[in-house]
Amino acid sequence: MTTTPTHGADDVSGIEIELDEVVKRYPGQKMAAVDSLSLTVPAGEMVIFVGPSGCGKTTSLKMINRLIRPTSGTIRLGGEDISKRGADELRRHIGYVIQGGSLFPHMTVATNIEIVPKLLGWDKARIAERVDELLDLVGLEPDRYRDRYPRELSGGQQQRVGVARGLAADPPVILMDEPFGAVDPITRQRLQDELLGIQRELHKTIVMVTHDIDEAIKLGDRVLILQEGGRIAQYDTPEMILAAPANDFVDDFVGSGSALKQLTLSRVSEIELRHPTTATVGEPSREAIARAEAAGDGSLVILDSRRRPVAWRFLREVARRDTVLDGDREKLVTLDERATLNDALDVMLASSYGGAIVCGRRDQYLGVADFESVTDHMRTVEKAAAEEVAADTGRAEP
Amino acid sequence: MWDFIVERHQQILYDGFQHAYLVVLAVAAATVIAILLAMLVTKVPRLDSVANMLSAIGLTIPGFALVGLLMPATGIGSTTAFICVCFYATLPILRNAVVGLQGVEPVLIESARGMGMGEAAVMARVRLPLAWPVILAGIRVSLQMSMGIAAIAAYVLGPGLGSYIFSGLAQIGGKNALNYALVGTLGVVVLALLLDLLLVLVGRLTTSKGIRV
Numbered sequence: 313m314t315t316t317p318t319h320g321a322d323d324v325s326g327i328e329i330e331l332d333e334v335v336k337r338y339p340g341q342k343m344a345a346v347d348s349l350s351l352t353v354p355a356g357e358m359v360i361f362v363g364p365s366g367c368g369k370t371t372s373l374k375m376i377n378r379l380i381r382p383t384s385g386t387i388r389l390g391g392e393d394i395s396k397r398g399a400d401e402l403r404r405h406i407g408y409v410i411q412g413g414s415l416f417p418h419m420t421v422a423t424n425i426e427i428v429p430k431l432l433g434w435d436k437a438r439i440a441e442r443v444d445e446l447l448d449l450v451g452l453e454p455d456r457y458r459d460r461y462p463r464e465l466s467g468g469q470q471q472r473v474g475v476a477r478g479l480a481a482d483p484p485v486i487l488m489d490e491p492f493g494a495v496d497p498i499t500r501q502r503l504q505d506e507l508l509g510i511q512r513e514l515h516k517t518i519v520m521v522t523h524d525i526d527e528a529i530k531l532g533d534r535v536l537i538l539q540e541g542g543r544i545a546q547y548d549t550p551e552m553i554l555a556a557p558a559n560d561f562v563d564d565f566v567g568s569g570s571a572l573k574q575l576t577l578s579r580v581s582e583i584e585l586r587h588p589t590t591a592t593v594g595e596p597s598r599e600a601i602a603r604a605e606a607a608g609d610g611s612l613v614i615l616d617s618r619r620r621p622v623a624w625r626f627l628r629e630v631a632r633r634d635t636v637l638d639g640d641r642e643k644l645v646t647l648d649e650r651a652t653l654n655d656a657l658d659v660m661l662a663s664s665y666g667g668a669i670v671c672g673r674r675d676q677y678l679g680v681a682d683f684e685s686v687t688d689h690m691r692t693v694e695k696a697a698a699e700e701v702a703a704d705t706g707r708a709e710p
Numbered sequence: 711m712w713d714f715i716v717e718r719h720q721q722i723l724y725d726g727f728q729h730a731y732l733v734v735l736a737v738a739a740a741t742v743i744a745i746l747l748a749m750l751v752t753k754v755p756r757l758d759s760v761a762n763m764l765s766a767i768g769l770t771i772p773g774f775a776l777v778g779l780l781m782p783a784t785g786i787g788s789t790t791a792f793i794c795v796c797f798y799a800t801l802p803i804l805r806n807a808v809v810g811l812q813g814v815e816p817v818l819i820e821s822a823r824g825m826g827m828g829e830a831a832v833m834a835r836v837r838l839p840l841a842w843p844v845i846l847a848g849i850r851v852s853l854q855m856s857m858g859i860a861a862i863a864a865y866v867l868g869p870g871l872g873s874y875i876f877s878g879l880a881q882i883g884g885k886n887a888l889n890y891a892l893v894g895t896l897g898v899v900v901l902a903l904l905l906d907l908l909l910v911l912v913g914r915l916t917t918s919k920g921i922r923v
């Protein structure tokens with residue numbers, strides 16, 4: 313590892329957000345866009361605002377960094393009323409990530425990320441170091457991507473830089489508005505997993521807006537389901553929202569197949585991983601193949617010197633070269649251990665190796681998930697889950 | 711005609727330089743004025759139609775008419791020439807600058823504000839660099855146009871190649887009439903091409919690689 317994380321796994325660097333009877337009425341509209349919203353986002357948690365289009369999610373989010381001024385009500389960050397702070401100063405301490413990353417096309421990746429640290433007057437050396445650390449964190453090699461322009465990046469890479477930019481000055485609070493709305497499903501799932509990985513490391517207070525209930529259930533420590541006018545339909549853990557929807561609106565919104573959605577609640581980290589033979593980039597192919605054959609494996613998972621997976625190859629492909637070659641990490645689809653079993657099944661179905669490579673913190677290789685490991689896990693939790701749901705539904709109020 | 715040029719080459723070069731100098735100076739001043747005005751229009755969108763109307767009407771005022779209007783105030787000489795060229799030069803740049811500055815995607819502006827950039831920073835670091843290629847296109851049009859306007863300004867004894875054209879016109883039928891008119895006209899055309907080339911180069915150097923076409 314060339315960088316050290318800023319925070320240990322158990323540090324909470326986020327602060328609490330509190331909305332107190334917040335109202336937003338746009339001029340010339342009869343109905344308030346947000347009508348008396350009160351809620352608390354605990355420090356260090358990721359809360360997802362979800363609801364149908366036009367229900368006031370974006371409005372609620374933008375009131376937290378004062379891009380929109382509430383008509384009435386109070387918002388407190390870490391106990392402090394935000395209306396008492398200068399808007400620009402406040403925003404420099406709140407990360408803001410929007411759809412597509414919305415990078416400035418005339419600035420390089422590094423310059424985009426540097427914006428807030430520069431506004432805060434950090435010195436040059438510290439900023440340069442921070443940029444590299446962040447690129448590393450979001451899985452982009454600093455040397456390769458630092459000086460590129462946004463148009464030289466794929467949609468997913470742009471969104472990663474957008475996340476890095478939001479994290480740049482290490483703000484305690486991060487706001488995200490449909491950050492993964494503009495990318496294809498496979499990339500979206502990877503970005504979601506990466507965000508979970510980053511959050512596991514940093515423990516920021518994150519508020520994210522989405523209209524995708526599956527994304528909300530997957531990412532949220534808690535999920536806020538909003539109804540027209542920014543009224544709360546339910547604010548609870550994903551488990552409880554699935555098991556005990558508060559009303560018909562939530563029931564409809566969560567939709568059918570909630571048994572299948574339970575797959576969204578189990579993480580890859582909960583299942584037993586396989587450990588097929590691995591090889592390191594640069595080692596003699598013959599030795600690696602011998603190891604694989606001894607173990608009865610037909611393929612090799614290739615890791616780089618930092619134990620990050622770079623490729624998955626059949627033995628005959630490896631045999632064509634004397635040494636094990638590097639691969640394009642961008643092209644290898646891997647699963648974060650925090651990914652859901654739902655995502656895992658998706659990836660496995662698309663894989664010609666009948667499995668999915670699982671990574672932990674900072675892309676560290678953990679093992680391989682296959683269908684058998686998923687069904688095994690589902691079978692063991694099936695009974696327990698059934699009992700749990702019965703018990704949860706018994707509880708009158710969450 | 712060759713003899714005509716060889717005989718007077720020093721004078722022609724000097725006048726050519728004066729012509730270019732007047733135009734470059736006037737266009738530079740016009741660029742600053744136009745960008746400042748466009749920033750104002752961007753900040754107060756209601757001024758938008760006023761700016762559009764001004765640049766539309768301004769361009770229809772004949773050059774001679776403006777020279778005539780200015781003469782009582784600023785007299786005969788290079789000041790009048792400069793003001794006259796600068797006036798016309800401002801119009802196309804203003805139009806492009808307004809379109810360019812306002813054309814920046816709202817989501818980028820919001821993103822900038824959301825990160826805590828103040829209004830001035832948003833203008834200097836986001837709007838202006840993104841609008842720059844459009845503004846440059848305006849400056850190129852303006853420069854070409856100004857070459858011709860500067861020639862007309864020679865009527866009030868402004869510096870440059872315009873005086874050759876007027877001399878030629880004044881002695882029609884005379885020995886060197888055609889030479890004068892031709893040298894004046896060709897000189898203006900050649901200078902215009904050279905300056906345009908220079909501007910393209912400056913444009914390449916000042917436009918971010920991330921938005922260059």
Ligand SMILES: Nc1ncnc2c1ncn2[C@@H]1O[C@H](COP(=O)(O)OP(=O)(O)O)[C@@H](O)[C@H]1O
Nearest residue numbers: 338339341345364365366367368369370371372
């Ligand atoms: N700037 C605005 N001016 C007037 N009405 C707005 C504005 N922004 C949003 N609205 C209205 O407020 C409501 C909530 O919008 P929004 O918060 O963007 O919803 P969501 O993000 O949940 O789709 C919608 O009815 C929308 O039309």
Ligand SMILES: [Mg+2]
Nearest residue numbers: 369370371521
């Ligand atoms: Mg929205």
